[in-house]
Amino acid sequence: GNSVTQMEGPVTLSEEAFLTINCTYTATGYPSLFWYVQYPGEGLQLLLKATKADDKGSNKGFEATYRKETTSFHLEKGSVQVSDSAVYFCALSERYGGSQGNLIFGKGTKLSVKP
Amino acid sequence: NAGVTQTPKFRILKIGQSMTLQCTQDMNHNYMYWYRQDPGMGLKLIYYSVGAGITDKGEVPNGYNVSRSTTEDFPLRLELAAPSQTSVYFCASGTSGYNEQFFGPGTRLTVL
Numbered sequence: 600g601n602s603v604t605q606m607e608g609p610v611t612l613s614e615e616a617f618l619t620i621n622c623t624y625t626a627t628g629y630p631s632l633f634w635y636v637q638y639p640g641e642g643l644q645l646l647l648k649a650t651k652a653d654d655k656g657s658n659k660g661f662e663a664t665y666r667k668e669t670t671s672f673h674l675e676k677g678s679v680q681v682s683d684s685a686v687y688f689c690a691l692s693e694r695y696g697g698s699q700g701n702l703i704f705g706k707g708t709k710l711s712v713k714p
Numbered sequence: 715n716a717g718v719t720q721t722p723k724f725r726i727l728k729i730g731q732s733m734t735l736q737c738t739q740d741m742n743h744n745y746m747y748w749y750r751q752d753p754g755m756g757l758k759l760i761y762y763s764v765g766a767g768i769t770d771k772g773e774v775p776n777g778y779n780v781s782r783s784t785t786e787d788f789p790l791r792l793e794l795a796a797p798s799q800t801s802v803y804f805c806a807s808g809t810s811g812y813n814e815q816f817f818g819p820g821t822r823l824t825v826l
Contacts, residue, residue: 642818642819706755
């Protein structure tokens with residue numbers, strides 16, 4: 600079945616450091632890929648998305664490129680801020696197939712950024 | 715627009731009690747979802763609905779029920795609460811099954 604695997608956390612970085620959170624997926628067809636962010640005490644918010652191979656999603660300085668050959672969608676940011684401290688979830692949605700288009704989430708990666 | 719709203723924010727239940735978690739969206743989305751989030755486990759889909767009058771089970775439906783009488787509302791019913799249902803519950807909505815979903819702020823439920 601479809602699945603998403605993301606790197607284990609927590610990840611602790613200093614302000615202005617480079618961030619990479621790895622995400623790989625297994626899907627039977629051509630999924631859409633998402634990164635969601637959850638700030639403490641809040642619900643999930645869409646951070647960025649990509650709907651086909653080689654698409655790059657970007658928002659708030661974060662980027663991720665849909666790599667079909669490596670089945671990956673790694674999240675990157677060149678210079679993190681304290682306000683980026685949150686839990687980040689990678690997810691996929693497949694238009695056709697057994698999941699019937701529902702979102703499949705990874706387990707989440709907690710990021711803490713120190714001043 | 716308020717987006718997706720959920721009530722209550724917090725609730726403590728005793729074993730065997732019942733309750734309904736409310737979810738309302740004002741974006742006219744056909745698709746609505748209920749998830750539970752357990753620590754370190756990501757989100758698991760409980761039930762979903764593709765439109766008023768249509769609901770279906772997700773990955774972890776046991777112990778829950780839903781109804782969808784209107785486009786806006788998608789309540790989640792817990793019958794005979796058990797400690798295993800202690801979790802944070804999120805409602806979400808979307809325009810289709812493969813586009814992004816919009817999440818409510820969550821309900822933190824503790825069953826003692």
